[in-house]
Amino acid sequence: MEVSKKLINSVASCADDSLAGLVACNPGLQLLRGHRVVLRSDLAAIRGRVALLSGGGSGHEPAHAGYIGQGMLTGVVAGAVFTSPAVGSILAAVRAVTQAGAAGTLLIVKNYTGDRLNFGLALERARAEGADVRMVVVGDDSAFAAPKKAGRRGLCGTILVHKVAGALAEAGASLNEIFEKVSAVTKAMGTLGLSLSPCSVPGSKPTFQLAEDEMELGLGIHGEAGVRRMKLLPADEAVETMVAHMTDPSNASRLPLGPGSSVVLVVNNLGGLSCLELGIVAGSAVRCLERRGVRIARALVGSFMTALEMAGVSLTLLLVDEELVRLIDAKTTAMAWPNLAAAPATSQRQELPAPKEGPGTVQHQATTGPGTARVQLVLGRVCSALLSMEEKLNELDRAAGDGDCGHTHARAARAIQEWLRAGPPPAAPAQLLSALADLLLEKMGGSSGVLYGLFLTAAAQPLLDRSDLPAWADAMDAGIQAMQKYGGAAPGDRTMLDSLFAAAQALHALRSPGAKLLPVLSTAVQRAEAAAEATRSMEAGAGRASYISSAQLLQPDPGAVAAAGVLRALLEGLQG
Incomplete structure (x- = not known):
């Protein structure tokens, strides 16, 4: 391939x-x-x-x-x-x-x-x-009959939220008024995709393969797997299948569409479908809805939210009343609605200077001390471990994601190495973790970068005025709590959290009188590695892997493996 x-x-x-x-x-x-x-x-x-x-x-x-x-x-x-x-x-x-x-x-x-x-x-x-x-x-995805914990994916219906919110803002509505209105809009829409081909991230191989006579129903806009692979159908039958799935009473993410309903229809090119085919699909959709007694108040046909060069289409249906139609009709200068400006082209557009940092910005001051050399040694060991795992993590990630987990962690390792070369890291634990959080948020990328950033930011708080062993157990717990709050995952969902949670449970022993760091940490690492291996048999409950059939997930979760590898390197660095 x-x-x-x-x-x-x-x-x-x-x-x-x-x-x-x-x-x-x-x-x-x-x-x-x-x-x-x-x-x-x-x-x-x-x-x-x-x-x-x-x-x-x-x-x-x-x-x-x-x-x-x-x-x-x-x-x-x-x-x-x-x-x-x-x-x-x-x-x-x-x-x-x-x-x-x-x-x-x-x-x-x-x-x-x-x-x-x-x-x-x-x-x-x-x-x-x-x-x-x-x-x-x-979350307007209508593909999954029983959505996982991660919920319904955000698809092309998002542009209708942009439009409604924009019309309200232009009319002077308050933030709370707009929030309430668009929150209701998100619950009154559904989107379903259908593809004839995969897409490929620049520099990478296609995300999946479809036979010449196959199409896939319900896939996401990043090439995530859909809910059903079918033989190629004529446009009329394909659209009928899509609308039937979107309105199936047994589908928990269905759109309640019945005779007399009024909708805005969006027929969206996923990137590589010809305009000829798009027009055919649009006609099929109009006729399909009319047969159901549905009134199509407005129809938008074109490329609105694509997936690179994927040859496919998505249908979005938004239930509307007269007020919503007025908001959809409200004037906009946004070019993709579309509105194109008649003006010269130039590469010399004036840039807006970056705004000043707000008053709440945290400043990190490096403080060195006897522990600086140990910090450099431990971080160096972590970086070496992540770089050595790069291809292994990529291979694990290809089963459930876009195959870049190793690249993401290697990018973090190289950023930390460069940071260490630029000067000694802070020795104070809270400052060290906060500085690492900022570094990873800026340089690592992907969900992993934010998850580690959240973890380290929260973990720094219990260490602000203490650094005893119980404080490190508190820091681990605080970091995990922050990851769960924003990431939506829980232990058992087949994510990096599984490794970290297992380690955190073992680190609770640090709160016991007379606890010794290295033996407790050694146990924590062993449990983290066992938890990472155990993700092999778990069904993903969060993240992109949650959209993949559990039968296709035959390897451990790459994020969990990476987190366990980081903990192992930390232990070895402290022992060394």
């Missing part, structure tokens, strides 16, 4: 080059210096109105930057291809709109673990700085 050809400059620059081209051709957009953030160029116009920020991984164009404009989004934060955006960039976007005079900010987030984590942490940090921020999570 060969790597698919892409017309790009480099794999690493894909997201930045795409946004630069978009901004160069659209005077209504501007980049935020130092961040992968695009904002309206007329930010002064949002003073006194609620700002709307969205975003996510690149590769879904025209989502998300195509929906920036008057009457829709104020700005978006982009990640690398199929990767959640950085917490720091999300926070910078919130600061930018807050400092522009916005009357609160609403974050519109698709229901994926990484997006929830990154936007959630940015929200908490922004609130700590005094910003008025709320977050709505869109």
Whole structure:
């Protein structure tokens, strides 16, 4: 299976080059210096109105930057291809709109673990700085009859949330009013995808394979597996199958659609379907709904939220009343709705300077001491372990994700090595963990980077004024609690949390009088490794792997294996 050809400059620059081209051709957009953030160029116009920020991984164009404009989004934060955006960039976007005079900010987030984590942490940090921020999570996927703990995935219906929220914000609605209205909208819609081909992340192999006579029903916008693989059907039959699945009474994520219902229909090209086929599918959808007595108040046909070059289509249905239709019809200058500006193209767009840090920003001051050499030794051992595990973790991840778990952890290891070369790390435990949290949030990427960042940020708190052995047990518990709060996973869900939770249970022995660190830590490592191996037989309850059939998950979870490897390296570093 060969790597698919892409017309790009480099794999690493894909997201930045795409946004630069978009901004160069659209005077209504501007980049935020130092961040992968695009904002309206007329930010002064949002003073006194609620700002709307969205975003996510690149590769879904025209989502998300195509929906920036008057009457829709104020700005978006982009990640690398199929990767959640950085917490720091999300926070910078919130600061930018807050400092522009916005009357609160609403974050519109698709229901994926990484997006929830990154936007959630940015929200908490922004609130700590005094910003008025709320977050709505869109889960419009109607594929799974019994959704897992991770919930319904966020798909193309998200653009309708952008539109409704944008119309309300433009009309001067308050943050709470917009939040309540769009929260109701998210519960009144459903989306289902159908694909004839896989997609491939630049520089990687296709995410899956379909035979010449096969199609897949209910897949996600990152190439995640669907709910059923079928023989190729004519368009009319394929659409009938999709609508029947979306409205099946036995489907817990179904849309209650009956005669007399009024809907907005979105026929969305997943990226590689020809416009000829898209028109055929649109006609099939209209006829299918009409046969059911459904009134199609509005129909949108085009490429709204894609999955790179996937040859497929998704149908979104939103139940509407007259008020919602008016909000859908409200004027917007967002080009992907579409609205194109008649203006010269230039690469010399003025950039908005990065906003100043808010008053709540934590400053980390390096303090060295006798423990600095030991910290360097232990961190060096951890980095070596992660680099040696890179290909093993990638191989484990290919079964349930996009095969980059090893790359992600190796990126963290190299960032820590570079940080250590730049100067001695802090010796004080709280400062050390906080500094590592900031480093991983900035450099590691992926859900793992945010999970480790959350863990380390929370773990630092019990160590602020004490460093006895019980404090380290408290730190472990605090870190795990933070990961569960925002990640949504629990022990037994086949994630990195399984390893960490097993270790934490063993570390409770540190609270006993006379406890010795190394024997307790040795037991904790053994239990973490056993827990990682035990994920081999678990059914995934959270993260992307939760959308994969348990019969296909024959290897241990890569995140759990990586976490156990980090703990083993910590032990060996302390012993050495």
